[in-house]
């Protein structure tokens with residue numbers, strides 16, 4: 636009996652975590668795959684954090700990332716870093732295009748999702764949810780893994 640109920644709970648949890656979470660840290664919605672969302676740990680005083688991942692669009696039509704949000708911060712913005720006159724600056728993007736049959740890499744030095752107004756430090760080894768809203772595919776919540784990379 637006990638094993639039965641544990642099994643049911645595990646299945647329910649898997650269904651809840653939902654829309655195609657795989658052990659590799661990849662998430663699916665519609666024609667889109669979100670691979671390996673990660674974020675750097677932040678010191679206690681930090682008020683912002685940065686999230687990286689990649690979006691693969693296997694479909695034949697363009698989609699676009701239109702919004703992001705996370706309980707880890709007051710807001711989540713799509714930003715682009717670029718060097719202008721020798722200085723690195725960031726600007727906010729209204730949307731991020733995801734062309735058909737292509738992968739958009741959201742990685743250090745380029746486009747990123749900025750967590751503005753962190754509610755607490757991002758601790759190494761932990762995960763937090765990030766909800767991404769796409770114009771066509773809809774809304775998907777991924778788990779962002781906090782780790783040092785590079």
Ligand SMILES: [Cu+2]
Pocket residue numbers: 714715725747748749
């Ligand atoms: Cu930024």
